[in-house]
Each structure stands twice: as structure tokens, then as C-alpha cells.
Amino acid sequence: MAAENTQTLTRQDFVSDQDVRWCPGCGDYAILSQVQKLFPTLGIPKENFLIVSGIGCSSRFPYYMDTYGFHTIHGRAPALATGAKLANPDLSVWVITGDGDSMSIGGNHFIHVLRRNIDMNILMFNNQIYGLTKGQYSPTSELGKVTKSTPMGSLDYPFNPPQLALGASGTFIARTIDREQKHMGPILEEAHNHKGTSFVEIYQNCNIFNDGAFSELTEKETKAETQLVLEQGKPMIFGANNDKGLVLEGSNFKIVKLGKEYSADDILRHDKEDKNLAMLLSEITYNPELPVPIGILYQESKPTYDEMMTNQIQEAKKSIGPGDLEKLFFGTNSWIVD
Amino acid sequence: MNTVKKNISEVDSATIRFAGDSGDGMQLTGSQFSDNTAIFGNDLATLPDFPAEIRAPKGSLAGVSSFQLQFSNKDIHTPGDDLDVLVAMNPAGLKVHLGDLKDNGMLIINTANFTSKNLKLAGYEESPLDGSLLDGYQAIKVDMTKLVATALEEIELSSKLKARSTNMFALGLLYWLYGRSLDSSVNFIQKKFAKAPDIVEANIKALNAGYYYGETLEVIKTTYRVNKAKFEKGKYRNIMGNNALAFGLLTAAQRSGLDLYYGGYPITPASDILHYLAQYKNFGVKTFQAEDEIAGVVSAIGAAFAGDLAITATSGPGVALKSEALGLAVITELPLVLVNVQRGGPSTGLPTKTEQSDLNQAIYGRNGEAPMVVLAPATPADCFMMAYEACRIALKYMIPVILLSDGYIANGSEPWKIPDVNTLPDMETRILKKKEGFAPFNHGNPDLARPWALPGTPGMEHRIGGLEKWEETGHVSYDPENHQKMVELRQEKVDIIARDLPPAKPFGKESGDLLVIGWGGTHGALRSAVETAQSEGMSVSHLHLRHLNPLPQNLGEILVKFQKVMIAELNLGQLANIIRAKFLVDAVGLNKVQGKPFTQTEVFNKITELVKGA
Numbered sequence: 015m016a017a018e019n020t021q022t023l024t025r026q027d028f029v030s031d032q033d034v035r036w037c038p039g040c041g042d043y044a045i046l047s048q049v050q051k052l053f054p055t056l057g058i059p060k061e062n063f064l065i066v067s068g069i070g071c072s073s074r075f076p077y078y079m080d081t082y083g084f085h086t087i088h089g090r091a092p093a094l095a096t097g098a099k100l101a102n103p104d105l106s107v108w109v110i111t112g113d114g115d116s117m118s119i120g121g122n123h124f125i126h127v128l129r130r131n132i133d134m135n136i137l138m139f140n141n142q143i144y145g146l147t148k149g150q151y152s153p154t155s156e157l158g159k160v161t162k163s164t165p166m167g168s169l170d171y172p173f174n175p176p177q178l179a180l181g182a183s184g185t186f187i188a189r190t191i192d193r194e195q196k197h198m199g200p201i202l203e204e205a206h207n208h209k210g211t212s213f214v215e216i217y218q219n220c221n222i223f224n225d226g227a228f229s230e231l232t233e234k235e236t237k238a239e240t241q242l243v244l245e246q247g248k249p250m251i252f253g254a255n256n257d258k259g260l261v262l263e264g265s266n267f268k269i270v271k272l273g274k275e276y277s278a279d280d281i282l283r284h285d286k287e288d289k290n291l292a293m294l295l296s297e298i299t300y301n302p303e304l305p306v307p308i309g310i311l312y313q314e315s316k317p318t319y320d321e322m323m324t325n326q327i328q329e330a331k332k333s334i335g336p337g338d339l340e341k342l343f344f345g346t347n348s349w350i351v352d
Numbered sequence: 353m354n355t356v357k358k359n360i361s362e363v364d365s366a367t368i369r370f371a372g373d374s375g376d377g378m379q380l381t382g383s384q385f386s387d388n389t390a391i392f393g394n395d396l397a398t399l400p401d402f403p404a405e406i407r408a409p410k411g412s413l414a415g416v417s418s419f420q421l422q423f424s425n426k427d428i429h430t431p432g433d434d435l436d437v438l439v440a441m442n443p444a445g446l447k448v449h450l451g452d453l454k455d456n457g458m459l460i461i462n463t464a465n466f467t468s469k470n471l472k473l474a475g476y477e478e479s480p481l482d483g484s485l486l487d488g489y490q491a492i493k494v495d496m497t498k499l500v501a502t503a504l505e506e507i508e509l510s511s512k513l514k515a516r517s518t519n520m521f522a523l524g525l526l527y528w529l530y531g532r533s534l535d536s537s538v539n540f541i542q543k544k545f546a547k548a549p550d551i552v553e554a555n556i557k558a559l560n561a562g563y564y565y566g567e568t569l570e571v572i573k574t575t576y577r578v579n580k581a582k583f584e585k586g587k588y589r590n591i592m593g594n595n596a597l598a599f600g601l602l603t604a605a606q607r608s609g610l611d612l613y614y615g616g617y618p619i620t621p622a623s624d625i626l627h628y629l630a631q632y633k634n635f636g637v638k639t640f641q642a643e644d645e646i647a648g649v650v651s652a653i654g655a656a657f658a659g660d661l662a663i664t665a666t667s668g669p670g671v672a673l674k675s676e677a678l679g680l681a682v683i684t685e686l687p688l689v690l691v692n693v694q695r696g697g698p699s700t701g702l703p704t705k706t707e708q709s710d711l712n713q714a715i716y717g718r719n720g721e722a723p724m725v726v727l728a729p730a731t732p733a734d735c736f737m738m739a740y741e742a743c744r745i746a747l748k749y750m751i752p753v754i755l756l757s758d759g760y761i762a763n764g765s766e767p768w769k770i771p772d773v774n775t776l777p778d779m780e781t782r783i784l785k786k787k788e789g790f791a792p793f794n795h796g797n798p799d800l801a802r803p804w805a806l807p808g809t810p811g812m813e814h815r816i817g818g819l820e821k822w823e824e825t826g827h828v829s830y831d832p833e834n835h836q837k838m839v840e841l842r843q844e845k846v847d848i849i850a851r852d853l854p855p856a857k858p859f860g861k862e863s864g865d866l867l868v869i870g871w872g873g874t875h876g877a878l879r880s881a882v883e884t885a886q887s888e889g890m891s892v893s894h895l896h897l898r899h900l901n902p903l904p905q906n907l908g909e910i911l912v913k914f915q916k917v918m919i920a921e922l923n924l925g926q927l928a929n930i931i932r933a934k935f936l937v938d939a940v941g942l943n944k945v946q947g948k949p950f951t952q953t954e955v956f957n958k959i960t961e962l963v964k965g966a
Contacts, residue, residue, distance in 0.1 A: 030815070032827065061810045066654070069818075076815050077828065082807035084657055085817025086650065087680050093647035097654025097662070098807065100638050101613055105658065105807055123650075126643035323638060330633035337635030339606060343599060343770045346543075347387050347536065348589035 023054035028063075030080040036071060041192035041218035042139060046078055048198045049108075049137075053081075056106070056206055064105045066095040068115035071146050072139035072218075075110040089120025092127035095134050103320050106206070107134035114144050117153040117173045125182035130319040131210040137202070138215050139192075140175060143224035156300075161223075176296040176311050179213045180289070186212035187292065187312040192219060193232040197243070197308060204310060210318050231306055244295070244309030249281035252305050260304075265294065267304055286313045359574045365424030366530070366578055367432030370522065371449045372441025372462075374408050374417045377519035382419020383765070384523055388536045390590035390767050393580030394423035397876060398765045399431035399949065404620065404703040411465075411473040416448045425579040429731075429876035431764065433951040437529070439522050441465060441496075443474035450485075458572075459489040460525065462518065464497030492571050496521045496562070503561040504554050513551070517558035524562025529575050534559055584769065591768040593732035593761035593873075594621070597665075597691065598628035600739025602635060605661045608747060608779035613655035614663045615640045616648040617670065620703040621759040622693040625665040645673035649690065653677060656686040657816070659783070659806040661743060665691035668710045669700060675718050678752060682722045682842060684816045685793075685802050687746035687781075691739070694758040694872075696947045705947025706760035708872050709923040714754045715901050715930070721839045723846040725749075726901040728756040730875035733768035735761060738898060740776060745852075748780045750801040751845055756900070758922075760949045761873040787811035792826040800845045847902055856904035860886055860893030863913035865963050869939070870920045871897040871927055874950055878920055881955035890963045900927070903934070911937050916962055918942055920955060 028050045036042045053063060063081035067073035069088035076083025082105075086094045091109045099107045116124045116138050127134070143161070144150040150163040154175065158167035179187045186208040190198040198216065205212035217228045230236045238254040250260040257272045259281035270276045285291055292312035298304045331337075368385070370378045379400055389396050399420040408415030422432030437458045440446035442465040453459060466479055480486060481493055496518050504514045520537075527534055538556055545551040566572055591599075605612035614629045614637065616622070630639045638660070642648040649664045656662035666674065671692050681688045694710045696702025714726045725745055729738035735757060742755045784790060784803040792814040793802050805812035814826060820838060822829040829835070858867060860882065870878040875896050882894040895910065897903065911917055911931075919928040920942040928941045942958045944950060 059810065061808055061813060064658070064807045076817070079815075081813050083813075083815035083817075084654070084684075085815065085819065086653075087676055087818055090646060090650040090677065093642065093650035094654035094657075096640070096642075096647070097613065097615055097651030097656075097660075098658040099654075100640060100651070101611065101655035101658035101660040101662075102806070102808055122643050123647055126647070327633050327636055327638070331636075334634040337602075337606065337632060339599075339603060339773050340770075342602075342632070343589065344587060345589055346539075347391060348587060348770070349391050349393070350587050351393075351583040351585055 023060060025050045025054060027060055028053045028080050030078050032077045034078050035074065037222050039221040040071070041141065041220070042072060042075070044192045044195060045137065045139065045198070045216055045218065046075065048195060048202060050079070052199060052202050052206070056203075058106050062105055063108070064095070064098055065108045065110060066091045066098065067110040068112070068120055069146070070112040070115045071220075072110055072112040073115060089115050089118070090123060091115070092120065092123040092136065096127060096132050099132055099134055099320055100323060103133075103324060109134055109136040111136060111138050113138065113140045113142060113152045113154040113175070117175065117178070125178070128179055128182040128184040128211050128213065131183070131185050131316060133209055133211070133318045133320050135205045135212045136214065138175065138213065139218040140215050141218045141220035141224055142227050143220050145220045145223050149223035172300070174296060174299045175215045176299065177293070180292055180296060180312060184213050184312070185210040185314045185316060186310070188213070188310045189215045189217070189308045191217045191228060191232060191308060194308070201309065208313060210316065240305050242298075242305035242307045244284045244286070244307050244311065246286055246310070247283055249278050249283050251278065251281055267294065267298065269304065284309075286310045289314070358572070360531070360577055361574050362577045362579065364426060364578070365422060365428060365432075366436045366576060367420065367422040367434065368437040368439070368526065369418055369420040369435050369449060369452070370439045370441075371416060371418040371445035372519075373410055373444065374403060374405070374415045375410060376417070376441045377516070378417045378419050378441070381519045381523050382421065384537050384540060385526060386421050386765055387540075387590050388527065388532055389421065389423045390588070391536055392532060393583070394425065394578055395428050395581040395583070396421055396423040396590070396766060397428055397431045399760070400763045402704055409473075411442060411444055411470040413444045413448055413474060416444050418445070418449060423578055425581045427581065429879045430952055433953050437526070439526065441518070441522065443470045443476055443480070446480060447474045447476065453489060455488050457489055459486060459491045460522065461491065461493050462496040462522070463493050464495045494565065499561055499565065500558045503557050507550055507554050507557070509550055509554055514554060517554045520555045520558040521562035521565070524559040525566050528563045528566035529572065531575060531577050534563060583767070587770040588767050589770060590765050591733055592763060592765040593729070593735040593757060594624040594693070594763070595628055596733055596768060597729070597735035597739045597757060597762075598625050600736040601629070601663055601689070601743060602632055602637065603736075603773055603776065604740045604743030604779060605637070606635065607773065607776060608661060608743070608781055610659065610661040610781070612637045612663065613640070613652060613660035614638065614665070615642050615651035615655065616664050616666060617642050617645045619645070619667045619670050621695055621762050622665045622667050622670070622691065624762070625691060625693070645670040646677060649674040649677040652688055653681050653684070653686060656681070656688050657684070657807065659804070661747070662687065663689045663691070665693065667693050667695050668697045668713065671710065671713055671717070678724065679718045679720060679722045680818045681752035682718070682724060683818055683820070685750045685845070686752065687750055687804070688752040689739075689742045689746050689755060690752065691755045691757060693762045694756060696945070702947045704759065706758045706873065706949060707922050707945060707947060708756075708758055708874070709926065709945065710756065711900065711923065711926040714756055721843065723843050724901065725751055725753040725846055725849060726756060727753065727899055728872040728897070729761060730872065730896050730898055732761045732764045732766050734898070736768065736771075744777055744779055745849060747782070748801065749799050749845060749849060750782050750804060756872055758873040784809070784812065791824045792816065793821055793823050795823065795841065800841065800848060850902040850905045853899050853902070853904050855906045856895055856897065856910055858893035858895040858910060861891065862893070862910070864891035864893055865914065866890070866892040866916045866918060866959060867911065867914035868892060868894045868918050868920060868955070868959065869897065869927070869931070870894070871900060874920055874922065877950035877952050877955050880952040881959055884952065884956055885959045885963070890959065892959055892963060897927075908935050911935050916940065918958065918962055920950060920958070922949070
């Protein structure tokens with residue numbers, strides 16, 4: 015890696031010359047800003063970043079980053095990113111997608127890239143609405159959502175993205191929020207550091223078609239009660255006075271009050287390597303009684319598809335010897351005409 | 353046992369067919385006979401035919417699998433029309449194929465399978481072995497299964513496993529009939545079953561038993577010799593179209609210095625291309641079996657962007673799924689080769705049967721004005737050169753290319769003169785090294801190729817995508833005039849490739865009564881029929897197109913030199929429509945959509961009608 019180049023990189027090096035055309039007030043701006051802030055700090059030459067997106071508001075992202083970028087077709091970004099990563103494993107590949115792009119039309123690619131654990135980072139901007147097509151409900155919209163296409167309310171139960179990712183054998187599953195800049199930065203950095211497919215669900219406010227979808231989670235007055243910030247090894251404590259915690263009763267969470275009966279030691283501690291706990295935490299997503307977990311829900315280390323492919327190729331070269339066309343063509347069933 | 357003296361008859365060519373149940377091993381038997389024939393030195397062409405079901409109901413007409421080949425001491429182009437020898441391993445095989453056997457042709461039957469159940473399944477009310485049905489043929493009725501069981505008495509295998517060697521008996525008998533050595537099949541059996549010595553022994557014994565059966569018994573009085581054909585000097589092997597195609601792709605990667613990336617999803621009859629390429633990992637080949645057809649092509653587009661020689665292969669239904677992504681490859685001007693091994697359509701159609709009905713799909717099948725280069729190999733061996741050519745064009749012009757193979761040449765085989773790869777055309781890429789003056793959509797060269805600026809190259813960071821873009825900068829553009837310019841540019845990119853193609857040259861005279869035009873896998877039948885017509889004094893020539901979009905520059909000049917033009921294709925007239933529209937010629941169609949190739953006879957009859965009937 016060219017350390018000289020990377021040391022001098024600044025946020026400005028990652029700002030492209032294109033005007034950003036998201037609606038004023040869109041949550042996407044905050045995410046763009048965090049990514050532009052993060053990239054120069056990663057020690058990676060600028061030319062080795064590749065940003066791939068699908069279709070939707072979020073997918074305009076590559077145009078605003080001065081890196082290599084590919085704005086592909088609806089839902090297909092993980093597939094394109096897969097080919098690019100396999101062609102050049104040195105690239106740091108980032109997929110930018112939305113809830114419609116990755117959970118609906120691109121659902122198949124989403125689950126399979128997670129299953130294969132190809133080394134890339136997927137940032138899914140979840141605004142629970144179709145924005146670019148002007149406001150239809152999405153696969154993460156709540157049941158009964160009234161939109162232009164569902165005047166009497168939607169009839170689909172929503173996907174639970176972290177749970178879907180867990181079910182697809184994802185090895186890094188995290189959640190953050192557009193308004194929580196200080197939380198988002200480190201999560202994105204952890205996603206980058208993870209070897210394998212990192213999935214980050216970012217709750218993102220669409221102030222035009224679904225304004226306030228996450229306001230309970232983001233407003234000053236309520237967020238201390240509604241957010242559960244997960245930190246490795248730390249007790250799951252929340253509340254305006256840090257006086258509430260989660261314990262397990264059977265396989266269900268229960269909120270308890272810290273004080274006489276319970277101390278911090280009694281509270282469940284987060285272990286991101288515990289898959290069962292991750293399943294329980296992801297289940298909270300749509301439970302109005304419990305705080306919404308943000309942070310790294312799950313992380314697991316296992317070989318990536320790309321490194322296994324590289325290894326197979328090296329092994330074949332070693333055991334069979336480098337390719338020899340003439341030998342291959344001639345094979346075992348050939349003859350010479352003199 | 354005494355060896356009985358036999359007559360040996362020399363013939364110029366022979367057409368034989370093995371037919372039996374899907375589980376009878378007919379494809380293996382046929383391909384073994386083909387390899388043996390190739391090594392012996394005959395020219396040959398093959399036609400495997402099998403059901404889409406892996407295990408169709410045993411003994412049923414739908415479950416019949418067959419393998420036909422013609423071999424000759426002359427240059428031949430087709431697997432032959434009528435059969436000299438039919439091997440029928442069961443009643444259904446006999447029922448389906450007997451009609452193709454010549455009068456007095458040799459019919460070798462495994463009587464063991466003519467049970468009342470199998471006869472019923474084949475729709476025979478009484479056994480054809482008893483009645484007069486076989487009267488006009490030389491019927492050789494052999495209980496192969498029983499003879500194999502006897503030959504394998506001392507081997508400790510179940511009778512079911514022993515019976516599985518019966519196809520080797522039939523193969524051995526045919527080897528004897530044509531005076532062949534058993535060596536190639538003995539070697540094959542030893543290698544294939546290396547881990548199971550008793551299976552090796554059983555198969556070799558069954559093979560020998562078949563051979564000795566012919567030699568010893570008096571049933572067959574005449575054997576045949578087809579002498580070696582005259583080939584140019586060189587190294588040869590027998591090769592199937594899909595194998596040749598995979599070799600062509602691999603050679604293109606090696607010669608261009610790029611890694612080969614293949615992204616695809618299993619589909620009949622294209623999967624073998626993936627199977628072959630997956631074996632070449634020591635050449636640095638990366639094969640990615642994707643979750644679906646779309647991911648296959650899209651991952652290949654990603655690999656093309658990142659600098660690999662990117663390939664995807666599929667068949668018609670898969671192309672339909674990939675169409676949106678092909679538009680992306682067109683607008684991003686990336687080098688990509690899509691192979692369509694055509695099969696009968698529409699929809700799932702006839703998965704294991706051949707057809708040429710995806711030409712319209714290849715040329716027109718995308719939203720918007722999205723022209724693509726379209727090529728078609730003419731024979732199994734030609735798949736090598738045309739795969740290489742597809743890669744050459746994609747890389748030189750920064751453009752996606754469709755290669756239209758078909759089930760007939762994909763699974764058919766013929767002798768292939770192994771080329772010296774150093775004499776193949778050069779591979780030129782547009783990889784840009786110097787960043788000075790870099791603009792991702794700069795087309796300032798006669799080939800209208802944009803630069804290939806690979807991720808990882810400092811100073812060339814740029815964004816591409818499916819939105820319309822400004823020329824030069826590649827930035828998103830909704831400008832009306834720019835859009836018109838870019839649409840025309842993408843069309844021109846295809847059109848100018850015609851300058852790079854060899855001029856079309858008819859086989860036969862350059863003017864005359866009739867020009868027969870074909871493309872793709874119909875080459876053999878058309879060439880044979882035209883040769884026959886020429887030998888009978890008819891004024892007919894054959895032009896076989898391997899470049900379909902763009903067409904050769906001189907095609908119009910050739911068309912006007914003939915009184916009549918006939919276009920033969922396995923569809924309802926797709927190339928004919930293009931040629932009629934483009935050159936305003938009143939071309940006559942010869943069209944067939946039965947999942948089968950043309951026979952030379954049906955082509956010859958149409959030629960005769962057009963030349964003499966007027």
C-alpha cells in the first residue's frame with residue numbers, strides 16, 4: 015500500500031465535482047459526510063476504493079464520491095460488486111443500497127452475498143419508503159402503511175433486515191442512524207475492518223415521503239428511552255437517567271429498573287459473537303415495548319469467498335503447474351497427421 | 353472357438369446410431385465410438401439427442417436417448433441423414449428410430465429388453481422380433497445382457513451392475529464391424545473407473561465379449577472398412593462445440609494477458625462451458641456460479657469494469673433474464689462476451705433440442721436503442737475461433753458481444769486441427785496507463801473505443817452507470833442533443849466493426865442461379881446439400897455468415913449476383929427478415945422448428961425446387 019499517498023488524503027479528496035442532488039434535509043447527506051470523513055483515515059490509496067450502488071435515491075451516492083464508482087441497475091449492486099472484488103481483490107468495495115433496492119428487487123443477491131461472505135461493505139439506507147418513485151410503501155414499511163399505492167393501508171408484513179441478514183449467515187450485522195453521526199462513524203470503520211460481508215442498516219429519514227419515521231429514536235426528548243446502544247461486553251443499559259436495563263426471562267427480554275433490586279452486574283451484557291443473542295436483539299426491531307438496539311448486533315470470523323477462490327487458484331497452479339494451452343488442447347485423445 | 357472368415361467391404365462413409373433408454377449409456381457409447389473414429393483417422397460429425405429428463409420413465413418413448421455419427425474417408429459436414437446401422441437397445445429405441453434406417457440397413461437389437469412390459473411401453477402390440485416388421489433389414493438379434501452376464505460370471509458384482517456394462521458389448525460389436533482397435537476405450541475405462549477395479553474389469557470384458565461375438569459367430573457375414581480421410585498435416589483431436597468454445601475463451605484470456613472471469617448460472621445446454629472453465633483454475637480462471645442468471649451477467653460486468661476478460665454463458669431463457677444487464681453493458685461500453693447456446697423456445701421450450709430462434713433476441717432484445725455485436729460459430733470446431741473472435745472484438749472496441757451457438761454444435765463433435773496459438777490474431781486492449789488527458793468517455797480514435805481505466809489505477813477515479821452520460825466526461829446528462837449523439841455513437845460503434853471483418857465469400861461461383869445463405873450450426877447440412885447440387889450441375893453457391901451484426905460490408909454486392917436467394921434457418925425466418933429489410937431482396941426461406949437440425953436431403957430438395965422448378 016502506498017502509505018505516502020494515503021497519509022496526505024483528506025475529506026476533500028473524496029468529494030466529487032458533481033452537485034449533490036438529494037432533497038434538502040434528506041438523511042443521505044449525513045451518511046455521505048461520514049463516509050467522506052472516514053475514507054481518508056483508513057490507510058487505503060484513494061484509487062483502491064470502489065463504490066457500487068443499485069437504483070434509488072441512496073444509489074446516487076457514487077456520483078458524489080471522487081473514487082471509482084458504478085451506478086448499476088435495480089437491486090444488482092451486490093452482484094456487480096462481487097465480480098469486481100473477484101477480479102481485483104485489492105479493492106475496498108462499498109455497496110450503497112436502499113430498503114427497496116436490497117430487500118425487494120435485489121433480495122436474492124442480498125442474501126447470497128451474505129451467505130458467501132465476500133469481503134465488502136453494504137450500507138443499506140433504510141427509510142421504509144420508495145422515495146425515487148415518489149412514495150410507495152417498501153418491504154420495510156410497517157403493516158398498514160398508507161401510501162399512494164396502498165390507500166387503505168399496506169397488507170405486507172415488513173422484513174426485519176438484521177434478522178434477514180442473520181438468516182442468510184451474515185458475518186457482520188450492525189445498525190446505526192443517520193442523525194447519530196458519532197455512532198455512525200465508528201460503526202462504518204468497524205464494518206470496513208471486518209473481513210467478509212459487512213451489513214450496516216442505517217435508519218435514514220426521508221423528509222419528503224416518510225418524514226419522522228424514526229423520530230422517536232432520534233428526537234432529544236425520547237431517544238434515551240428508545241435507543242439501546244450496544245457495546246461489546248457492556249451491560250444493556252438505557253434510559254434518560256441510565257437507570258433501565260435488559261435482562262432475559264426465559265428467551266424474552268424484560269426491562270428492569272436499576273437500583274435496589276438490580277445493579278449493573280445483573281444486566282445482560284452484549285456479546286456480538288453470540289448468534290442466539292443476536293437473533294433475540296434483532297427481534298426487538300418491531301417491538302414497541304423495548305428500546306431499539308443500535309451498534310454491532312453480530313460479528314463472526316470465517317474465511318471469505320474471495321480469499322478461498324484465490325487460494326484454490328494458487329493451489330491449482332501449484333499442484334497442476336501453470337496453464338499450458340498446448341498440453342491442454344492436445345489432451346489424451348489426439349493424433350498427428352504427417 | 354474358430355474364427356469364421358468374413359468378407360470385408362470398403363465403403364466411403366457410414367452413418368450409425370446407438371439408441372436405447374436414457375439409462376443405457378448411449379451417450380457414452382456414442383462418444384467412445386466417435387473418439388475411436390477420430391483417432392483412427394476418419395472425418396466425422398456427431399449428433400447426440402437426449403431427453404430433458406435425467407431419468408425419464410424407463411422404457412418409454414420419451415426416455416429414448418440416441419447418438420448418431422457419420423464417418424468417412426472424405427471431408428464430411430453432417431452426422432448423416434439415413435442410417436447404415438441402427439443399434440436398438442430396447443423396443444422404444446427401435447420404435448423411435450427404425451424409420452431412419454436405410455432399406456437393407458443393419459439393425460442390431462438387444463433382445464433382452466424386449467419384455468412384454470417394454471413392448472407395451474413402446475406401443476408394440478406384438479414383438480417386432482417375431483413379425484414381418486424387420487423383414488427389409490439385416491436384423492441381428494442378440495441377447496446382449498445374457499451374454500454379458502455369462503462373460504462376467506467370475507466377477508463379483510451384482511447382476512444389476514453387470515447389466516450396466518451391456519453398452520460396452522454393443523460398442524465392442526461395432527468396433528469389430530468396422531475393424532477397429534479397442535485400445536482407446538480400454539484406456540478410457542481404466543481411467544474413468546480407476547477407483548473401482550471390478551468395474552474396469554467388467555466393462556473391458558463386456559467390450560471384448562461384443563468384439564469376439566462378431567468375430568466368432570456367423571451372424572454377420574460382412575464387415576466394413578472406412579479408410580482414413582485425408583487431413584492437412586497437423587495435430588488433431590476430436591472436440592465438442594462447448595469444449596472448443598471454452599478453449600477459445602481461455603486462449604483469448606491467455607493471449608490478452610488478462611484473467612478470465614466467468615459468471616453464470618447452470619442451464620442446458622450451456623452448463624458444460626462452466627464445467628470446462630472450472631477445470632482451468634491453474635490458468636488463473638475464475639468461475640463464479642451465481643445465484644441466478646442476472647447475478648451471473650452482472651458480476652461479469654463488475655469483473656469487466658475491474659479489468660478481467662469477462663464472460664457469461666447461458667441459453668435463451670437466461671438471456672431474457674440478463675437483458676436489462678446487457679443494456680447496462682451497452683451504455684457503459686464495457687468488454688463483455690455473452691454466449692447463448694440456443695435451444696428450442698419460447699419459454700422453457702425444448703431444453704435439450706436445437707433451434708436458432710434467438711437471433712431476434714440477440715439483435716433487438718433490449719429496451720432502448722441498445723445494439724450489440726452478434727457472432728455465430730458454424731461448426732463444433734469453429735466454436736474455438738468464434739469465441740476467440742468475440743473476445744477480440746469486445747476488448748478492441750470496448751463493447752459487449754453476443755456469441756450465438758446452439759445445442760447441435762455445442763454437443764456435436766468433429767475433428768479439430770489444433771492451432772498454433774501464436775498465429776492467432778493479436779489481442780488488443782484499451783487499458784489506459786497514463787492519466788494525462790484522461791476522460792472516461794473519450795472516443796477519440798477510429799475504433800470509437802473508450803479507454804479502459806481500471807479501478808486501482810491512480811488518478812483515473814471516475815463513475816459510470818446506467819444513466820445517459822455526456823461524451824468525454826461520462827457525467828450524468830439529460831441533455832437532448834447529447835442523448836441523440838450518444839445513441840447514434842453506440843450504433844456507430846457496432847457498425848464500424850464491419851470494416852474489421854473478412855469480406856464474405858460464397859462457396860462456389862460468385863454469381864449464379866441460387867445463393868443459399870445460412871448462419872450458425874446449419875453449416876454442415878447446407879454445405880453438403882450445396883456440394884451435391886453443384887456435382888449435379890446446378891448453379892448454386894453457399895454463403896455462411898459468422899458475423900450477424902454487423903453484417904459483412906460486401907454482402908449486398910454478393911446478393912445481387914444471384915437470381916434467387918434462399919435463407920435456411922431453424923426458426924421462422926429471422927435472418928431472412930433482416931436481410932430482406934436491409935437489402936430489399938426477395939429471399940426465400942427454408943425454415944424448420946422441430947428441435948432437430950436440417951437433413952441434407954431436405955435442403956437439397958429445396959435447392960432443386962428453386963433451381964429447377966422456376
